Amino acid sequence: MKDDVIKILNDYGIQPSAQRVAVAEYVLTTEEHPSADQVFAKVSSNFPMISRATIYNTLNLFVEKGLLRELHIAAGRVVFDPNLQRHHHFIDEESGEITDIHGHQLEVSNLASLKGLEISDYQVVLRGKIKKK
Amino acid sequence: MKDDVIKILNDYGIQPSAQRVAVAEYVLTTEEHPSADQVFAKVSSNFPMISRATIYNTLNLFVEKGLLRELHIAAGRVVFDPNLQRHHHFIDEESGEITDIHGHQLEVSNLASLKGLEISDYQVVLRGKIKKK
DNA sequence: GTTCGTGCAAACGGTTTGCAACAAT
């Protein structure tokens, strides 16, 4: 597990320090879409001496190196997403929780109609409530 | 013009003070997707004595009353959008500029496949470059 | 011993808030 993470970091050209491994171990495997502060909270529970600055530096480095994506879809915070494939997001309006919607679950058509734009990436952002039965 | 705006504010249950009318006159007619600071810059050029706090309070009030939408799609800033209809956004990766994509230009299908979710709203966020010819 | 990563604390920038003054009715 730790070895897998170290391999991944190396593959992305990131020197695997102990802190970076700890951050990667959490952020690459979570289903959540954590903010920097959530990462800090989680990681420092098994790695108590890590500082906030290191969390921010590390996450930004990961984004730079293409290991993570930053999402700017919710109010007031940036969240991180280890899923690099094309996919979409559902935001629960009550809890603010973000859930992945896999790319094949939704289809966006007519993209070709956008003459004059070179689309490098797109996503659908959905908002709503979770139905209770 | 000013009268139209006053009528709109009244319709939305907003008392039309001079400052609010000035903000509304700009923000309801612009094609841009301005941040609070851009609104401040524009509005204070014809209304020099308005304060930043009033801009923020006013914009937040407008959002609360349903006259504007807040968009959280770009890095580091919240922008406001007077277009209340379902539509999508293109973000120019070079300039950061946001352009409307009208609702009928893109189609999202399979929404019905999302069992268990009650979608109240959705939008497609596209990123890319403007083709130069 | 040079390079790179970390931790701290201060700085930063956008946004909000508390409060006193003011306008409207």
Next chain:
DNA sequence: ATTGTTGCAAACCGTTTGCACGAAC
């Protein structure tokens, strides 16, 4: 007189930065 609105400045919060210490090779 009461109610609601504004302006100021300070507070706030998430994030970045400068710098000195420490680890690794």
